[in-house]
Amino acid sequence: xxxxxxxxxxxxxxxxxxxxxxxxxxxxxxxxxxxxxxxxxxxxxxxxxxxxxxxxxxxxxxxxxxxxxxxxxxxxxxxxxxxxxxxxxxxxxxxxxxxxxxxxxxxxxxxxxxxxxxxxxxxxxxxxxxxxxxxxxxxxxxxxxxxxxxxxxxxxxxxxxxxxxxxxxxxxxxxxxxxxxxxxxxxxxxxxxxxxxxxxxxxxxxxxxxxxxxxxxxxxxxxxxxxxxxxxxxxxxxxxxxxxxxxxxxxxxxxxxxxxxxxxxxxxxxxxxxxxxxxxxxxxxxxxxxxxxxxxxxxxxxxxxxxxxxxxxxxxxxxxxxxxxxxxxxxxxxxxxxxxxxxxxxx
Amino acid sequence: xxxxxxxxxxxxxxxxxxxxxxxxxxxxxxxxxxxxxxxxxxxxxxxxxxxxxxxxxxxxxxxxxxxxxxxxxxxxxxxxxxxxxxxxxxxxxxxxxxxxxxxxxxxxxxxxxxxxxxxxxxxxxxxxxxxxxxxxxxxxxxxxxxxxxxxxxxxxxxxxxxxxxxxxxxxxxxxxxxxxxxxxxxxxxxxxxxxxxxxxxxxxxxxxxxxxxxxxxxxxxxxxxxxxxxxxxxxxxxxxxxxxxxxxxxxxxxxxxxxxxxxxxxxxxxxxxxxxxxxxxxxxxxxxxxxxxxxxxxxxxxxxxxxxxxxxxxxxxxxxxxxxxxxxxxxxxxxxxxxxxxxxxxxxxxxxxxxxxxxxxxxxxxxxxx
Numbered sequence: 001x002x003x004x005x006x007x008x009x010x011x012x013x014x015x016x017x018x019x020x021x022x023x024x025x026x027x028x029x030x031x032x033x034x035x036x037x038x039x040x041x042x043x044x045x046x047x048x049x050x051x052x053x054x055x056x057x058x059x060x061x062x063x064x065x066x067x068x069x070x071x072x073x074x075x076x077x078x079x080x081x082x083x084x085x086x087x088x089x090x091x092x093x094x095x096x097x098x099x100x101x102x103x104x105x106x107x108x109x110x111x112x113x114x115x116x117x118x119x120x121x122x123x124x125x126x127x128x129x130x131x132x133x134x135x136x137x138x139x140x141x142x143x144x145x146x147x148x149x150x151x152x153x154x155x156x157x158x159x160x161x162x163x164x165x166x167x168x169x170x171x172x173x174x175x176x177x178x179x180x181x182x183x184x185x186x187x188x189x190x191x192x193x194x195x196x197x198x199x200x201x202x203x204x205x206x207x208x209x210x211x212x213x214x215x216x217x218x219x220x221x222x223x224x225x226x227x228x229x230x231x232x233x234x235x236x237x238x239x240x241x242x243x244x245x246x247x248x249x250x251x252x253x254x255x256x257x258x259x260x261x262x263x264x265x266x267x268x269x270x271x272x273x274x275x276x277x278x279x280x281x282x283x284x285x286x287x288x289x290x291x292x293x294x295x296x297x298x299x300x301x302x303x304x305x306x307x308x309x310x311x312x313x314x315x316x317x318x319x320x321x322x323x324x325x326x327x328x329x330x331x332x333x334x335x336x337x338x339x340x341x342x343x344x345x346x347x
Numbered sequence: 348x349x350x351x352x353x354x355x356x357x358x359x360x361x362x363x364x365x366x367x368x369x370x371x372x373x374x375x376x377x378x379x380x381x382x383x384x385x386x387x388x389x390x391x392x393x394x395x396x397x398x399x400x401x402x403x404x405x406x407x408x409x410x411x412x413x414x415x416x417x418x419x420x421x422x423x424x425x426x427x428x429x430x431x432x433x434x435x436x437x438x439x440x441x442x443x444x445x446x447x448x449x450x451x452x453x454x455x456x457x458x459x460x461x462x463x464x465x466x467x468x469x470x471x472x473x474x475x476x477x478x479x480x481x482x483x484x485x486x487x488x489x490x491x492x493x494x495x496x497x498x499x500x501x502x503x504x505x506x507x508x509x510x511x512x513x514x515x516x517x518x519x520x521x522x523x524x525x526x527x528x529x530x531x532x533x534x535x536x537x538x539x540x541x542x543x544x545x546x547x548x549x550x551x552x553x554x555x556x557x558x559x560x561x562x563x564x565x566x567x568x569x570x571x572x573x574x575x576x577x578x579x580x581x582x583x584x585x586x587x588x589x590x591x592x593x594x595x596x597x598x599x600x601x602x603x604x605x606x607x608x609x610x611x612x613x614x615x616x617x618x619x620x621x622x623x624x625x626x627x628x629x630x631x632x633x634x635x636x637x638x639x640x641x642x643x644x645x646x647x648x649x650x651x652x653x654x655x656x657x658x659x660x661x662x663x664x665x666x667x668x669x670x671x672x673x674x675x676x677x678x679x680x681x682x683x684x685x686x687x688x689x690x691x692x693x694x695x696x697x698x699x700x701x702x703x704x705x706x707x708x709x710x711x712x713x714x715x716x717x
Binding site for chain 1: 358360382469472473474475476479480483539540543545546548549697698699700
């Protein structure tokens with residue numbers, strides 16, 4: 001049940017209309033963008049619903065139940081509500097900064113999907129620097145959080161923005177170093193190449209002892225921090241900073257931050273699935289289904305973290321990153337390099 | 348910390364009264380250097396209802412529902428403190444069964460109150476799930492109270508001279524059922540938080556309250572015992588029939604947030620022990636002494652104190668004699684002193700610690716503001 005065939009057929013039809021090559025490329029890119037956007041919008045809505053159900057069941061309650069089967073229409077209703085809400089801009093804010101922050105956040109969250117392979121052949125553009133591109137783009141989010149914190153002209157928001165800047169900068173480094181170990185072994189930064197280097201289940205990077213699991217765990221910890229989720233959700237720590245950087249936002253602007261958060265969560269899970277869990281590779285099921293299963297399983301892990309752990313304090317968070325995670329990540333990188341060089345376990 | 352030549356300045360953050368984790372309407376004016384607190388100034392009075400003055404215009408029995416509002420997490424204890432004072436004034440004898448019923452209710456209420464503390468503490472540290480676990484068990488206790496007196500929050504159950512109603516026959520089996528599962532539930536709570544490394548780093552050595560400081564600020568209750576001072580009115584100045592039960596007073600010695608957490612968890616277990624003993628020993632008989640609605644104690648003044656879940660709860664009553672209304676009522680709540688010591692504890696800590704310290708001291712604002 002591979003769906004690549006559909007796209008191939010559509011592409012051929014497009015070529016058959018006799019348009020020039022440039023137009024064919026433009027149209028097919030626009031179509032791809034719309035499809036990815038639609039997929040992610042639905043995914044974000046699904047994740048919001050899923051988060052509520054997971055939290056509900058962890059907390060021994062049901063979560064939304066009244067709207068449709070197990071409340072599946074709940075987030076749709078929420079989204080409609082947020083769309084209808086008045087978009088309040090407080091009089092003291094720095095208008096351009098305040099206005100652009102959610103948009104940058106939203107766009108940065110979506111652009112990363114250009115190089116994520118959703119399945120065999122299901123990739124918008126297989127850049128040869130794929131993973132580097134994703135890491136660069138996802139870091140973009142931080143600018144928007146900083147803008148939101150600064151532009152809101154609110155002390156709590158400012159603290160939240162500052163915290164998130166410090167946090168993402170600290171956790172970006174161990175995350176990249178952990179990813180580098182995989183890149184080193186795959187010998188390529190292209191996401192497709194990385195997936196293809198893990199064709200058999202024992203070739204998945206998570207099973208390549210000893211560096212694989214360590215890199216995976218470092219990546220998961222750093223990714224939790226990157227997506228501002230408990231136990232690293234200090235930028236929006238609601239018990240200290242009320243809501244953090246998005247305290248002054250309402251209506252659709254708030255919804256953009258909110259959806260971007262969930263899209264980001266799916267992004268980091270998708271990257272982890274691609275880098276460590278063999279991406280779309282898997283028996284029996286079509287490739288895109290494997291990709292979804294693996295990514296959603298990781299999303300579930302993030303949700304599980306969130307509803308179980310308390311929150312770290314801001315300085316403890318920094319200490320953990322610089323004093324523990326980063327040295328371990330570097331040691332792991334050296335280990336991986338040595339393994340690659342000596343050919344040990346190099347299957 | 349700062350590089351030379353860079354201009355920095357302190358700024359003020361207004362934490363509360365509308366803040367998700369100030370446990371009601373407490374307001375702190377925090378002077379901060381970045382994330383570090385230089386000075387904290389509590390502003391109170393947002394919940395002032397003049398309870399003491401209201402009591403002066405009511406008969407003794409009518410004061411009981413007012414006392415319910417003094418500290419709504421442990422209304423039973425507030426009822427009891429006032430009833431004890433009023434009984435002491437008139438030299439009333441409370442029937443045996445009523446004393447037992449009171450102890451059962453007080454200790455169940457202490458558990459319920461500590462469960463709220465447990466929930467809000469975890470919530471303030473960012474863990475949302477334990478909050479719901481705590482409230483799940485509290486629900487069972489509230490069901491027991493509802494069965495007895497029809498109320499779930501402000502009970503108005505303990506009266507001058509006894510209690511309002513006898514317990515229904517299904518109360519004791521239900522209560523036993525609750526106690527049987529409760530210890531296992533507390534184990535569950537401990538599994539979620541006590542051993543959790545994040546919880547430990549957030550609480551260890553945060554907001555250390557030395558015994559000297561605790562005594563100087565008249566901090567009482569679990570917060571005092573966490574600093575290593577073994578002082579519990581149930582043992583040291585026994586009221587009601589607490590001298591008949593076999594229970595321990597947990598004490599720890601570090602005085603930090605983590606110790607205050609451990610103390611309260613241990614206290615829940617001890618309270619469950621007391622309730623268990625009380626429902627085994629409870630005799631049949633009268634549930635209230637004969638007290639006139641217009642109870643007129645002789646002239647005099649009295650101060651009675653009990654161990655509330657948040658510290659010493661004291662009631663001072665001055666009776667003019669041959670009058671059905673008290674001349675002066677003064678209430679003492681543990682939270683007031685604990686709020687007073689907060690600025691000392693939070694100095695030099697981060698803003699996130701304010702929340703942790705406040706949660707561990709278990710401050711409740713109606714008790715502070717009266």
